Amino acid sequence: MGRSGVRGERSQPGGSGGTSARAGDLGWDETLYEDAPAGDGGDPADRPARGHRRKGSRPRRRRHRILGWIAGVLAVLVLGTAGAGYLYYRHLNGNITTGKLNLGEHKAPKAKPNAAGQTPLNILLIGSDDRNSKENLKLGGHKASVGAAPLADVQMLLHLSADRTNMSVVSMPRDTLSVLPKCTDPKSGEVYEATVNRRMVNESLTRGGAGCTVAMWEAITDIHIDHYMMVDFAGVVSMADAVGGVPVCVKANFSGRSSNGEGTSLKLEKGTTYVKGEQALQWLRTRHGFEDGSDIARAKAQHMYMSAMVRELRKNATFSHPNKLRQLAEKATDALKVDEGLDTIKKLYDLSNELKKPNPDRITMTTMPFRYVGARVEATPQADTLWRMLREDEALDGKDKKKKPTAEASDDPAAADGEIAVQVRNGTRTATTAAVPGRASDVARVLTGKGFTQAVADQAQSLVADRTVISYPSDDLAGDARAVAKSLGIPVSSVKKSADVKSVTLTVGADWKTGTAYPKGAAEDDPSKALDKEQTQNGADDSTCMKVQQGYTW
Numbered sequence: 299m300g301r302s303g304v305r306g307e308r309s310q311p312g313g314s315g316g317t318s319a320r321a322g323d324l325g326w327d328e329t330l331y332e333d334a335p336a337g338d339g340g341d342p343a344d345r346p347a348r349g350h351r352r353k354g355s356r357p358r359r360r361r362h363r364i365l366g367w368i369a370g371v372l373a374v375l376v377l378g379t380a381g382a383g384y385l386y387y388r389h390l391n392g393n394i395t396t397g398k399l400n401l402g403e404h405k406a407p408k409a410k411p412n413a414a415g416q417t418p419l420n421i422l423l424i425g426s427d428d429r430n431s432k433e434n435l436k437l438g439g440h441k442a443s444v445g446a447a448p449l450a451d452v453q454m455l456l457h458l459s460a461d462r463t464n465m466s467v468v469s470m471p472r473d474t475l476s477v478l479p480k481c482t483d484p485k486s487g488e489v490y491e492a493t494v495n496r497r498m499v500n501e502s503l504t505r506g507g508a509g510c511t512v513a514m515w516e517a518i519t520d521i522h523i524d525h526y527m528m529v530d531f532a533g534v535v536s537m538a539d540a541v542g543g544v545p546v547c548v549k550a551n552f553s554g555r556s557s558n559g560e561g562t563s564l565k566l567e568k569g570t571t572y573v574k575g576e577q578a579l580q581w582l583r584t585r586h587g588f589e590d591g592s593d594i595a596r597a598k599a600q601h602m603y604m605s606a607m608v609r610e611l612r613k614n615a616t617f618s619h620p621n622k623l624r625q626l627a628e629k630a631t632d633a634l635k636v637d638e639g640l641d642t643i644k645k646l647y648d649l650s651n652e653l654k655k656p657n658p659d660r661i662t663m664t665t666m667p668f669r670y671v672g673a674r675v676e677a678t679p680q681a682d683t684l685w686r687m688l689r690e691d692e693a694l695d696g697k698d699k700k701k702k703p704t705a706e707a708s709d710d711p712a713a714a715d716g717e718i719a720v721q722v723r724n725g726t727r728t729a730t731t732a733a734v735p736g737r738a739s740d741v742a743r744v745l746t747g748k749g750f751t752q753a754v755a756d757q758a759q760s761l762v763a764d765r766t767v768i769s770y771p772s773d774d775l776a777g778d779a780r781a782v783a784k785s786l787g788i789p790v791s792s793v794k795k796s797a798d799v800k801s802v803t804l805t806v807g808a809d810w811k812t813g814t815a816y817p818k819g820a821a822e823d824d825p826s827k828a829l830d831k832e833q834t835q836n837g838a839d840d841s842t843c844m845k846v847q848q849g850y851t852w
Contacts, residue, residue, distance in 0.1 A: 390628070390631045390643045391641075391642050391643055393628070393631035393632045394631050394634065394636060394640070394641055394642070394643075394646075395634070395635045395636070396635070396636055396637065396638045396640070396641045397484070397507050397508055397509055397526075397635060397636075397637060397638070398484045398507075398509045398637070398638060399509055399512055399523070399525070399526065399637040399638065399639060400509050400512050400513050400516065400523070401481040401482055401483070401484065401505075401506045401507065401509035401510045401512070401513050402479040402480060402481050402509075402510065402512075402513025402514070402516070402517065403479070403480055403513075403797075403798075404479060404513060404516055404517045404796070404797055404798055405516065405522075405797060406516040406517075406519070406520045406521055406522040406523070407520075407522060407795055408522045409460070409522060409689070409691065411460070412460045412461065412691070414460075414461070416460040416461055416462070417460050418457060418458060418459055418460045418691045419456075419457070419458040419524050419525075419649075419652060419653075420455060420456070420457050420458075420521055420522060420523045420524050420525075420688075421455075421456040421458075421523070421524060421525045421526065421527060422453070422454070422455055422456075422508075422511065422512055422515055422523050422525070422526040422527075423452070423453070423454040423455075423456055423467075423526075423527055423528075424450050424452065424453055424503070424508055424511055424526060424527070424528040424529075425450070425451055425452030425453075425528070425529060426448040426449065426450060426451070426503060426528055426529070447503070447504035448503055448504070449472070449500040449501065449503055449504065450472070450499070450500045450501075450502055450503035450508075450511045451472045451500050452469075452472070452600075453469070453470045453472065453499065453500070453511065453515070454467055454468065454469045454470070455467070455468045455470075455515065455519070455521070455523070455688070456653075457521075457688045457691075458652060458653060458655075458656070459656075459691055459693060460691050462652060462655040462656065463655075463656060463660055463693075464656050464660040464661070464662070464693040464694075464695060464697070464698070465653070465656045465660065465661045465662070465837075466661075466662050466663075466664075466688060466693070466694045467601070467604065467661070467662070467663040467664070468663075468664055468665070468666055468684065468688070469597050469600075469601075469663075469664070469665045469666065470499060470515075470665075470666045471593060471594070471597070471665065471666065471668060471675050472498065472499065472500040472593070473498045473499075473500065473593075473673075473674045473675060474498070474499045474666070474668065474674070474675050474676065474677065475496040475497070475498065475499075475671060475674050475675070475676045476496055476497070476499050476514065476518055476676075476677075477492060477493050477494075477495075477496055477497075477517075477762060478490075478492065478493045478497050478499075478501065478502055478505065478510075478514055479492050479510070479513045479514055479517045480492040481502075481505045481506045481509070481510035481513055482506060483505075483506035483507070484506065484507070484509070488506070490505040490506060490510070494759075495762065496676075496762055498674065499511075499514060502514040508526050508528045508635065508637075509526075509637070511526070512526050512637075518677075518685075519685040519688070519689075520685065520689060520794050520795070520796070521685060521688055521689055524639070525636065525637050525639055525640050525649070526636065526637050527634055527635070527636050527640070528634070528635040528636070529633045529634055529635065542574060543572035543573060543574035543578075543610075544572065544573060544574065544578060544603055544606045544607050544610060545570050545571070545572050545606050545610065545840075546566075546570070546571060546572075546573055546581055546599070546602060546603060546606065546844075547569060547570045547571075547602070547842065547843035547844065548566050548568060548569070548571075548843055548844050548846055549568065549843045549844065549845050549846055550568050550846040550851045551566070551567055551568050551846075551851050551852045552564070552565065552566045552567075552568075552587060552844075552846050552850060552851065552852075553565050553587070553850055553851065553852045554580060554584050554586070554587055554850070555586075556586060556587065556849050556850055557849065560586045561584065561585075561586035561587055561850070562580045562583060562584050562586075563580065564577065564580035564581060564584055565852070569843075578603070581599060581603060582596075582599070582600055582603060583596070584596065584599065586847075586850065587846060587847050587849075587850030588844045588845070588846070588847065589844065589845050589847070590847075591847055594665060594833065595844075597665050597833065598665075598832075598833060598835070598844070599844055601663040601664075601835045602835065602842050602844070604663060604837075605658070605661070605663065605835055605836070605837045605838075605839065605840075605842075606840070609658055609837070609838070609840060631643070631646075656837075657837075657838070658836075658837035658838040659836060659837065659838035660693070660695060660697070660837070661836070661837025661838075662693070662694040662695045662829075662834065662835075662836060662837070663834065663835045663836075663837070664684075664694065664829050664830065664833055664834040664835075665830065665833040665834075666681050666684065667680035667681045667684060667827075667828065667829075667830065668681070676764060677764065679764075679765055679809070680827050680828050681828075682765065682791060682792070683791065683825060683827070683828040684828040684829070686791050687825060687828060692825070694828075694829060694834075695836070696825070711777050712777035712778050712780065712781035713777075713778055713781075715748070715749035715750050715751075715781065715785070716749055716750070716751045716752065717752070718750055718752060718778045718781065718782065718802060719752045719753075719754075719801050719802065720742075720745055720750055720752060720753040720754070720782055720801070720802050720803070720804055721753075721754060721756050721799075721801055721802070721803045721804070722738045722739075722741050722742040722745070722753060722754065722755050722756060722803075722804045722806065723738055723756045723758070723760075723761055723763075723803060723804065723805045723806065724736075724737045724738040724755075724756070724760040724761065724806055725760065725761040725762065725763025725766075725805040725806055725807045725808070726760065726763075726806060726807065726808050726810075726811050727760045727761065727762050727808075728762065728764075728808050732760075733760035734811050734812070737806050737811065738755035738756055738757075738806060739755040740814075741755075741804065741806050741810075741814075742754055742755040744786070744814045745782070745785070745786070745804075748785045748786075749785075750782065750785065753804075761805060763805045763806075763807035763808065764807055764808055764809065765792065765807040765808070765809050766788060766792060766804070766805065766806055766807040766809055766810050766816065767792050767793075767794060767804075767805050767807065768782055768783050768788060768792060768793045768794070768802065768803070768804050768805075769793075769794055769795070769796040769798070769799045769802075769803045769805070770793070770794075770795055770796070770799065770801075770802050770803070771795070771796065771797065771799050771800055771801065772795075773795070775801070775802055776793075776795070778802050779793050779802050780793055782802060782804060786804075786815075786816050787815065787816045787818070788816050
């Protein structure tokens with residue numbers, strides 16, 4: 299791991315474009331760690347030292363987001379004439395910082411090629427809140443954060459279809475609760491065991507680096523991730539300056555700072571304004587004043603920025619000028635941290651040729667379906683449908699031919715029911731409640747009564763599983779897993795291949811705490827419900843404007 303032929307992964311990408319700002323002038327939340335729901339935060343001593351949410355405050359997201367770099371990443375990749383970077387091939391290769399792709403033990407299976415031999419591309423976009431450089435401290439908040447491990451405060455999965463006709467970008471809220479996988483730090487060799495309780499997903503970056511965030515995504519979604527790209531605060535500003543500005547829109551005159559001092563110093567007139575540099579960073583970090591003032595509203599503003607960036611680069615001929623391209627390439631390669639598979643300009647250029655293929659009207663951006671758990675969020679059953687659609691390369695805009703949800707392809711027929719070994723696990727424990735006693739034994743008896751005489755209850759410690767899942771380790775057991783699902787009325791979308799089990803394994807989740815019959819609709823696989831229309835944007839839509847909250851106008 300390291301720079302291409304230079305040195306190991308650095309923690310301070312250089313370059314801060316734009317003007318300077320006072321720490322906190324852009325509105326970074328200094329309350330970085332909120333109280334987790336009881337029983338769901340693990341040992342408080344394991345948390346990075348950041349502070350608490352104020353008692354009595356509203357249970358909103360309290361973490362800043364940094365998405366501007368994503369648009370910057372797309373800028374250098376979707377730009378058709380990015381080949382000008384070859385003038386600096388050796389120099390720019392030395393700018394690139396690399397790391398190991400996946401630091402975990404679980405590896406999601408790669409997608410199988412379509413009839414034309416094409417496979418989809420999945421790229422995880424990560425924004426860190428690294429504050430260990432002077433540039434990042436100036437842009438990112440309080441001095442008390444210096445020295446703390448950076449968090450993955452922006453996480454987006456970019457899915458490019460196998461035939462390259464469409465692209466989907468899915469955000470995961472940074473305070474989503476999930477069990478974090480076992481990861482090994484490639485530099486120190488330190489092993490971070492899998493968490494017993496659910497933790498906030500942005501903590502994954504503290505467990506060895508971006509490769510642990512990749513491992514977490516693969517464990518959650520079962521989607522194979524091909525590459526990651528990461529950048530921090532200083533990278534946001536430097537790349538935003540290099541691309542020359544992006545149009546954003548508000549429905550009323552907007553002042554990012556309220557009368558009580560909350561928010562950012564962003565100030566915009568009603569309608570469309572081109573933002574760049576620190577102003578672009580302010581837009582991408584603003585939560586107070588947009589829509590309902592939540593992090594979800596901030597994600598909507600970030601999606602707007604991404605869409606506008608792509609449209610600008612496609613129509614703005616000034617970027618064909620070699621000097622502009624050289625500046626963009628310089629800023630992008632210096633700001634980026636990528637996996638080892640993207641360790642040269644040639645590889646980034648080849649990737650850019652793939653990412654520029656979908657037209658903007660086939661680019662869909664959305665947020666993972668979620669629900670509130672106190673001051674945190676968790677994925678809903680509809681998120682499983684969304685992940686399944688991406689695994690099966692189904693376009694989120696609905697313009698492809700409909701595909702029926704299936705378990706991983708396998709021609710292997712099921713064995714006789716009495717010959718199928720099934721292990722049943724109790725996953726009914728939640729963030730706030732204990733597991734239902736004897737639940738694995740109860741469901742194992744149901745299976746035995748249906749003829750699956752080799753079903754046994756796992757007496758190990760109970761797990762945290764929001765939803766019931768049937769897992770199998772290899773293709774020759776796919777038919778057996780589907781047979782178990784059919785006998786219990788569990789939808790095929792809940793049948794998944796997993797390297798974490800050794801036989802067909804039924805994990806009874808919190809969606810099935812009582813009764814002998816699986817609840818109807820508990821894991822409904824309905825693509826029409828997988829996308830929240832309020833949180834979904836089309837890449838060609840230039841009519842979207844952010845609603846301004848009362849008290850944030852001028």
